[in-house]
Ligand SMILES: Nc1ncnc2c1ncn2[C@@H]1O[C@H](COP(=O)(O)OP(=O)(O)OP(=O)(O)O)[C@@H](O)[C@H]1O
């Protein structure tokens with residue numbers, strides 16, 4: 343999830359406030375596919391990724407493209423607008439009740455010595471690693487990926503060598519959205535959700551991205567681990583409702599010690 | 611052959627170019643000289659399709675470029691080495707060069723492109739695995755010229771390639787431009803280093819406040835009293 347946000351911010355310098363809501367859409371899509379067609383979310387995440395890719399490209403082409411040169415506050419307003427629209431359509435379509443996707447995997451646990459390992463979480467975690475690796479391979483070892491990195495590094499430079507920068511941006515936004523779509527489907531058996539969940543997911547993603555360092559994939563991944571560990575510890579030692587206290591304390595600590603984030607480079 | 615006729619360009623209400631008419635013949639080296647803010651960069655970005663002129667026509671090999679999007683101008687054989695180089699600093703020299711040749715036409719000539727760039731700038735071959743950000747200004751300018759050459763251009767446009775670069779490297783970059791031109795590639799050179807530009811070029815235009823204020827053979831302009839006073843003389847304001 344945070345990986346997608348990082349990609350979009352890293353390439354276009356646009357903060358995607360609709361991120362969490364896109365993820366909720368990925369979750370509902372997995373929900374529909376599971377209840378109507380009986381497809382397990384650990385299979386349907388591919389479909390969710392593809393659908394969100396299309397949504398991402400459409401949002402980029404139709405909206406974000408027009409405001410890339412606009413001041414930051416305009417971009418924020420637009421993305422908040424997109425977030426509201428997505429959240430409220432989800433509310434209209436699925437109602438306010440919390441939903442949860444059933445997967446046979448979610449009922450399994452493994453006993454490893456003194457520990458119970460939740461198989462669903464393990465599979466989600468494994469697939470997250472695989473997806474992050476696949477994305478890095480794409481960005482660093484394919485020509486399209488290299489072009490995306492080039493356009494992120496210097497858009498004007500990319501234009502003078504004949505890049506259709508708008509198209510590169512659409513691909514990047516689409517891939518970023520596909521990451522959240524997949525993430526949404528993958529956590530849907532673990533995390534109950536409802537339309538307003540999007541906002542808290544967005545906040546968590548920003549937290550992760552800022553901790554990891556804006557624009558760094560590895561940072562987004564490690565940041566995600568740190569935040570979830572911090573929140574679990576918070577939930578165990580304090581009360582579950584106070585778990586965010588831990589992750590936000592972590593955020594403040596990191597901002598004080600390393601303002602650019604763990605893996606971020608200071609803008610020069 | 612590149613032909614501009616009565617080109618006007620503006621940013622919002624600020625008019626920058628007024629009725630610019632000029633031509634660069636096939637295989638020719640033409641310099642465009644002018645003081646700061648006279649509109650040189652604006653002229654190059656208009657040709658490259660990055661800024662749409664308000665009036666006039668820009669023709670390249672007979673075709674009007676008015677409706678050609680910027681990313682296809684490169685495919686037509688026009689390459690720009692932009693002001694400030696605009697390289698991909700976080701990537702290696704080799705990646706920067708390779709990206710120059712990603713468009714379909716250039717891709718077919720990628721291997722020759724690498725050979726040509728490394729022959730012109732042997733320094734770059736040695737540093738091909740280094741990040742561009744870690745190179746000196748002069749070496750970065752070589753990468754910028756190399757990246758543009760990788761697009762396999764028939765006309766190479768350069769925006770102040772000598773700016774802020776050690777004199778020794780300016781000499782080798784200008785020598786490379788002469789070499790590139792001997793292979794039949796036209797060169798359109800925007801410069802404030804008037805001495806160096808007029809020594810290399812066949813012809814030159816003078817741009818002042820967005821208008822063509824003079825033109826002629828480079829050798830003649832080098833001895834022209836007005837040019838010497840305005841661009842080379844001891845009283846000239848240079849930055
Ligand atoms: N993006 C822009 N928006 C508004 N005005 C601009 C913009 N770019 C340039 N100008 C103005 O247009 C005029 C011409 O600028 P341009 O960059 O073309 O000049 P130049 O001859 O390349 O100057 P220099 O020698 O400093 O590179 C200047 O007065 C400049 O302030």
Ligand SMILES: [Mg+2]
Nearest residue numbers: 650651652693
């Ligand atoms: Mg300029």
